[in-house]
Amino acid sequence: MRDGACRGNDLFDKKAALLLSAIFCFALAGRVHSWPLSQLVVEIGSGTVAEDGLALVPNANGQILLSVLDHGILPKSGQRASFSFTGTTPPVIYLIWRRNDSGELFQHGFATGGLADSYFDLNSIAEWRGELQSLEFGFLVPPDTQVTLTSLHIARPSMAERFKSVLHDWTTFRAWVPADINIYIGTAKNVGPHPAQVTGIFALIAILVYFAARPATFRLGSLMLIVFMLWVILDGFWQWRLWQQVSITRERFAGLDSLSKVVASEDAGVARLAYQAQEVVQAPNARIFVASQSDGNGMRAAYYLSPVNVFWHRHGPELPDAKYLRSGDYILVLAPSVIEYQREAGRIRFSRGDELAVIERLSSDRGVLLEVVK
Amino acid sequence: MMTVQLLLALLIVVAPAWVWLQRLVPAGLPARGILVSGYSVILGAVVIGLIMRCLSGLSVPFSVFSVGAASLCLSAAGALLPAGWRNENRCPFPQAESGLSNLQRLFVVLCLLLLAARLMSLGLEVATRPVTSWDAKQHWTKQARVFYEHLRVVPYVSLQDWLDLGGRGVYTNMHPGYPITAPLLQAWIAVAIGAWHESLVNLPWLAVWVAMGMVFYSQARIAGGSIGLAIGATYMVLSMPYMNIHVALAGYADLFMAASYLGAVASLYNWSRTRASWLLYLGLITGASCMLFKNEGFYWFMSLIPGILLVLLGVRRGLLVLASMLLLLLLFVALMPVETVVAGHSLAGLDIRYRPESWFPLYLSFFCTRQQAFSGVSGLAGYGSSAVVCPRGIAACCCGDVSLAAVSGTLSVYQQCDGCRIFYLPEQSWPAYNAGSGFFGICCTDAATPTGF
Numbered sequence: 001m002r003d004g005a006c007r008g009n010d011l012f013d014k015k016a017a018l019l020l021s022a023i024f025c026f027a028l029a030g031r032v033h034s035w036p037l038s039q040l041v042v043e044i045g046s047g048t049v050a051e052d053g054l055a056l057v058p059n060a061n062g063q064i065l066l067s068v069l070d071h072g073i074l075p076k077s078g079q080r081a082s083f084s085f086t087g088t089t090p091p092v093i094y095l096i097w098r099r100n101d102s103g104e105l106f107q108h109g110f111a112t113g114g115l116a117d118s119y120f121d122l123n124s125i126a127e128w129r130g131e132l133q134s135l136e137f138g139f140l141v142p143p144d145t146q147v148t149l150t151s152l153h154i155a156r157p158s159m160a161e162r163f164k165s166v167l168h169d170w171t172t173f174r175a176w177v178p179a180d181i182n183i184y185i186g187t188a189k190n191v192g193p194h195p196a197q198v199t200g201i202f203a204l205i206a207i208l209v210y211f212a213a214r215p216a217t218f219r220l221g222s223l224m225l226i227v228f229m230l231w232v233i234l235d236g237f238w239q240w241r242l243w244q245q246v247s248i249t250r251e252r253f254a255g256l257d258s259l260s261k262v263v264a265s266e267d268a269g270v271a272r273l274a275y276q277a278q279e280v281v282q283a284p285n286a287r288i289f290v291a292s293q294s295d296g297n298g299m300r301a302a303y304y305l306s307p308v309n310v311f312w313h314r315h316g317p318e319l320p321d322a323k324y325l326r327s328g329d330y331i332l333v334l335a336p337s338v339i340e341y342q343r344e345a346g347r348i349r350f351s352r353g354d355e356l357a358v359i360e361r362l363s364s365d366r367g368v369l370l371e372v373v374k
Numbered sequence: 375m376m377t378v379q380l381l382l383a384l385l386i387v388v389a390p391a392w393v394w395l396q397r398l399v400p401a402g403l404p405a406r407g408i409l410v411s412g413y414s415v416i417l418g419a420v421v422i423g424l425i426m427r428c429l430s431g432l433s434v435p436f437s438v439f440s441v442g443a444a445s446l447c448l449s450a451a452g453a454l455l456p457a458g459w460r461n462e463n464r465c466p467f468p469q470a471e472s473g474l475s476n477l478q479r480l481f482v483v484l485c486l487l488l489l490a491a492r493l494m495s496l497g498l499e500v501a502t503r504p505v506t507s508w509d510a511k512q513h514w515t516k517q518a519r520v521f522y523e524h525l526r527v528v529p530y531v532s533l534q535d536w537l538d539l540g541g542r543g544v545y546t547n548m549h550p551g552y553p554i555t556a557p558l559l560q561a562w563i564a565v566a567i568g569a570w571h572e573s574l575v576n577l578p579w580l581a582v583w584v585a586m587g588m589v590f591y592s593q594a595r596i597a598g599g600s601i602g603l604a605i606g607a608t609y610m611v612l613s614m615p616y617m618n619i620h621v622a623l624a625g626y627a628d629l630f631m632a633a634s635y636l637g638a639v640a641s642l643y644n645w646s647r648t649r650a651s652w653l654l655y656l657g658l659i660t661g662a663s664c665m666l667f668k669n670e671g672f673y674w675f676m677s678l679i680p681g682i683l684l685v686l687l688g689v690r691r692g693l694l695v696l697a698s699m700l701l702l703l704l705l706f707v708a709l710m711p712v713e714t715v716v717a718g719h720s721l722a723g724l725d726i727r728y729r730p731e732s733w734f735p736l737y738l739s740f741f742c743t744r745q746q747a748f749s750g751v752s753g754l755a756g757y758g759s760s761a762v763v764c765p766r767g768i769a770a771c772c773c774g775d776v777s778l779a780a781v782s783g784t785l786s787v788y789q790q791c792d793g794c795r796i797f798y799l800p801e802q803s804w805p806a807y808n809a810g811s812g813f814f815g816i817c818c819t820d821a822a823t824p825t826g827f
Contacts, residue, residue: 176506176622178506180623181507181623181625184619228606238613239492239613242495243495246495249499249503250502253504258570261573285542287541299511299512306519306520307520307522307523311533313533320533324537326540
């Protein structure tokens with residue numbers, strides 16, 4: 001039995017060595033193409049080459065556009081666009097290109113999630129092919145924000161780079177957003193391989209190795225211990241992210257009272273308007289109709305208006321037919337909205353053409369509270 | 375002061391269920407105190423919701439005194455019932471060896487430390503973060519705020535009904551037909567501390583997470599698992615990220631339903647092995663509780679029926695009866711009007727048709743994103759090993775769970791709403807399924823490993 005186990009281990013060692021060699025050879029074979037910063041021309045905004053990279057200042061609209069001088073770019077499958085920034089990272093990066101075989105201009109935007117080192121696999125873009133006539137990169141940032149680009153390249157990543165980026169993805173922290181309750185991916189970007197998949201494969205391999213080694217006494221507990229240890233490693237990534245999140249949450253909300261927490265949250269703008277509206281609306285049986293094209297703003301306003309009796313129709317018309325509104329009702333119109341408010345005339349016009357006489361009770365850059373006086 | 379108020383709120387929630395469970399659960403069980411405490415939190419959440427509804431029906435406003443008095447009466451009734459009612463059955467369950475080697479002790483301490491760290495991180499997050507998640511603001515917590523401010527349950531109607539009634543005496547939201555147990559729990563916390571607090575109203579989610587661990591651990595022990603095995607498996611269940619996120623970004627009712635379903639599945643599993651009637655009662659009560667948290671709880675409760683029938687009737691007769699029931703069900707579904715609403719859903723609303731583009735999101739959902747692939751794999755492995763170890767009992771009890779998973783998975787391909795959402799049953803209830811399947815696997819594997827680890 002012992003000999004059998006040794007033979008199994010030897011066999012495994014040889015197979016593992018072969019596998020590692022194959023991975024190493026494949027990694028060496030990976031080709032890297034890149035464009036240095038000196039080949040970039042600032043088309044919109046302004047830029048100066050500094051020690052740490054290309055310092056870019058947007059125009060008054062917060063736009064920066066860079067073009068690449070190299071016209072021999074050949075889009076290929078498996079390429080990846082990589083960007084590194086110091087300081088502010090643009091939330092979205094646009095890739096804009098024109099192909100030789102078509103006069104059409106193509107554009108594709110990528111969310112960076114605010115990460116200093118961001119990359120995007122171009123596999124999924126059907127128009128990324130042929131030969132490029134022009135290639136530009138667009139950044140949209142708040143005006144007066146300086147962006148320092150330290151590296152930019154489009155290349156087919158090597159295995160080593162892929163491994164590095166996967167590890168980077170697994171270990172990079174991104175603060176939670178409300179939508180995170182619907183999904184847990186275990187990576188900073190929603191691209192595979194996911195930690196759970198990889199750990200699952202490792203568990204399977206470990207179990208197969210255990211059986212291949214033919215242990216003298218079979219113990220199911222040993223297998224479970226393998227699975228448990230891998231689980232702890234997998235959980236380590238999640239535990240680390242959770243503590244990072246706790247740290248951010250504590251920094252932002254700890255020590256604040258209930259109301260101050262809302263004001264410190266991402267809902268502050270809408271919540272303030274809702275609280276102000278509550279102060280204006282004094283009648284105990286008042287009704288407020290929340291009108292907005294934005295699901296998020298409508299939902300937040302309806303929540304922070306509670307316990308006032310609120311009507312908000314998600315995905316529906318912003319307001320019900322005019323016949324349902326009566327004098328003394330309130331309408332909280334939040335941007336963006338298709339409700340046309342004629343301030344001078346004291347009227348609102350619905351998208352369906354109905355009109356109502358209103359009095360403005362409150363106004364802010366987020367929206368306006370109107371009282372119906374029909 | 376606030377800590378005392380919160381502890382009092384918890385005591386009022388837990389006490390009635392705890393007193394009654396003390397009568398129901400026989401003495402001499404391994405981890406009996408943990409079992410009673412865990413189930414008390416889950417069932418207590420249901421009971422407090424029912425108490426608050428009754429008070430509203432009697433026009434008694436919510437307060438610490440009114441809710442506390444009702445809770446006290448229920449507790450007293452349980453304590454003062456004639457002793458003959460008490461379940462005096464001694465424990466018929468096999469006991470795993472209780473002595474631990476140094477290595478096992480180290481393992482237990484490691485698991486407890488990991489769990490303590492998780493409890494601390496989740497506790498800090500819940501107690502600090504204001505209400506964040508979408509559905510909480512859109513539905514559950516918004517309703518809780520209204521209940522708290524009015525100190526009673528107020529009726530919710532559909533948008534059109536609200537317009538027709540002019541909003542007089544009624545409120546509206548996008549899902550007025552959902553059960554109100556979760557909002558009532560939040561309202562109760564606010565009543566107990568005397569103010570609305572954006573963070574503290576979410577504490578019940580942390581409590582139910584702890585309760586899930588207690589239920590899982592104690593039922594694993596009753597199933598014959600060693601201390602080390604039970605605590606290791608409990609850590610694995612409680613550390614599932616998707617479940618943790620539902621605690622940290624509290625506000626969805628799914629976790630309560632998951633806890634109820636876990637309580638039911640675990641109880642019925644042990645009942646299938648021992649036929650102890652109290653386990654059947656416990657399983658049915660917690661299973662039925664699913665319906666008080668979400669409309670979809672009806673389907674989850676129904677999923678328990680096949681397993682129960684198989685245990686009661688035996689595999690051959692049970693399968694025959696189940697096949698007949700399935701035929702009748704299909705006939706009923708085919709003949710009923712498509713607008714008929716069952717537990718909040720109708721065939722017309724589901725728009726069931728084949729959607730081949732759903733296969734990949736379904737794969738991602740099952741193995742990559744919404745849960746740890748690991749728990750899915752370990753659950754499946756658990757079922758596999760259980761089939762070898764105790765084919766009849768486990769196969770019967772697992773039947774409902776596995777068949778529901780298969781049916782809901784298949785339906786996902788027919789009902790997916792868009793590119794990222796899948797059928798609501800697995801989406802909203804994977805934590806329960808995960809925990810249930812993991813539990814089966816762990817218990818059965820333990821039975822095959824007499825020495826534990």
